[in-house]
Amino acid sequence: MEETMTLRASLPASLALNLVLLLALALTFRPKPLELPLGVTQKVELQSGGRDQPATEGVESAAIPVASAPWNWSQLVQDPLPAYRDGLRAIGCPDPTIREILSPILFRQFQERCRRELAPWTTSFWERLSGGSQKTMDEFRAFSERLKQEHQRAQGDLLGRLSEASVVEPVGEDPAAQFMPADVQSAVQEASRRHQERIRDWANSPDGRGTNRAVVFAALEAQYAEELSNLIPADQAAEYQRRNSGHASLRLQEAMDLRESEMQAIVDLYDRTSQDANGSARTAGLKRLLGDDRAAEFERTQDPNYRQLSELGRRAGIPPEKTLDLWEAERSAENAVRELASNTNLPVDERESRMIGVRDSVSATAEGLLGARGISAWRHLRSDWLNGTFHVPPFDPLQDLPPAP
């Protein structure tokens, strides 16, 4: 009996629980409407792009009215502009975006005014300028300067209290840092930036012109090296420094293939050796690294004329040995012209005639090496050189005179 009573009570309870659970499940999956939070006065947090910022000073709590329909832009008061600005803030528009909306509107208003005021000028353009262009341009500059200042004042009044933060703050890419793991790149770039700033500040200070520059500079470099060592391993720091060397630009040539290790070693060599009178230390170092022939080839790649010929050869399908022959022919022609120019034993006319002969000879050499496809390109590339080199320079009577007292 008792068991039957329990059973009789348990079944309705279980069935009722099933109903409750089903209802709860249904409520869990009910979609929420996208409309605004309704009927509540709330303080809207301003969002300013890349940084957390407190609500901009002066912003009042904005009442968002109860709305039964999706929000529409027409609900904003768009004139005058200060009301538009405040309405945009009230809907949560970030400051940089408010600036992007209102700044062009204000600018267009001033553009219209500029058009109206300049209309008499545009129709009498030549008359005004022929009457005295300087006077006209002075008046014009005064007008445009005045208008610009008015615009800047109006912009300051309208937008001056808005945050200056940009919508997205792009981090500039540093090619020298790209070999590092992504998570340390920006820290290393920041350390580099701070280091440059310290050097700049010191150089512009009275101390920067003092006599202990080498000591101070070494201390700044040591500080920077320590900062880097806290961020990245020593080998990465060395590679980063190498990439930021002034000699890293030696790699920017397309005339000669070098392995990465060779190029790095060349930069290190140039950093270690100064450019002495005949470049002997560097040349010796290059020969040890690359061998005699390749060292000579590398030194050629530093000549912009050689690079240009090499590029022409690559694009025109001319073998590298021919572009090398042409480059050497150009150098020989320049040497011949220099000798003729300084040979005052010969009359000017004779020297110029021989120079033209040298020019014709190198042109013929170029045509033989480059063929029809390349020769017109060569003449285009070398037009200034062909027109300006093969002349006896005008005599300068002041050349050997002592300087003025």
Add this chain to the structure above:
Amino acid sequence: MRRRVLRASLGLNLLLGIALAAAWGWRVASGGAAGPKAVPASGAMASSRSTSDSSGAGPSRTRIRTTPWSGLQSDDPRILAENLRNAGCPEQTVCDLVLPAVNRWFDRRRGEIGRKDSFWVTGRARAALRERHTAALRALSDDKVGMIRALTCGFDFKEGERDLEVFALIEFFSGFLGPVKQQALLQFALEQESRRELTGDDPIPMMGLAEDLQAEKRSVDEIRSRLDQMLTRAERRELDLRLSLLRVSGLSGGEDLGRLHLTATEMKEFVRIQSRIEGSMLEELFRADRRMDPPRSSEEDVEPALRALLGDARFALYQRLKDPVHLRVEALANAAKLPVELADQTYEIATGFAADLAPIRTTWDANPDEARRTLMAWRAAQRGRLEALLAGIPEGERKGMAQMAVDEAIRAAWRKR
């Protein structure tokens, strides 16, 4: 029977309970149900959340309340434009917001094209990399122009470029076209500028090969075609002349052609003749690839036409106005508030040097040492004479000015030999 039903009901209780617990757990993890028209969350907003705490304590866990703006914002300019238009945003404001978004969008894509792990590449590999990079940038530039057109927005100045002084100059020179044509021209100029911004880093070297010349010709022909669509021939000529005036008269440098007393017609003809030296300024302004110099006349080529226009007296004055010595002295005299005739007097003295130098020149070859001594003495005397004339100008400038005038005159006299 009842027992069986109870067992079944209890089993259903268990199943429904598990299902409900799972549903609650999923809902908490996903942050709430999404609405029927969900718009992608702003990347900028997301990144702002992720970088929001500058103290390094980590991103805030506070849920941001839904506002009208949060429902509109998107990093994708296309979605942003659609959201704004759906919300009834004025069309001009849509474009004002979408264009900076387009710029940011393509700046990011440009960065992705960057040549990673290629720092030490040299030789042929570097050339190939450069060409691939250039092709990618050109394609990106086309994509950007295409996106802006698809969004039915035109090009516009960027925030930092809105300068009323620049606009006033544009209006002064091109206002005669009327606002519609002026706007079309400005759109074209900004489009070309936008292309240059993306492709400027790696221009293909102009080697003068046949394909380079053809590409250059296509570029120039396209510009001319676009200009022909926008402007009549007369409008093009007028605008070209006005723009050339900037270069020809050196207005930015303050050279005053007013002293030539040209009529309006003469002024136009003057500029037209001079612009033969530099080529079409209008075309040059619009060229995305400024690789080849336009064909030019030389100063000597145009002198006969200028002389015919100005007459001998005004032509001589024009020559004087162009003389660097004259220009410099005039500028110094203006700065020191001295009479402008000072520049003319200096010029007259300097041009008289040629006659003084003639005897020295004739003896140079026969007796160079003697001629050189005579030249030195003469030079010192002329310097002193000019320094006395320029007495009102500060000493350093005065001495330098006098030295420059005398030495230039000596060299010019020898060149005429």
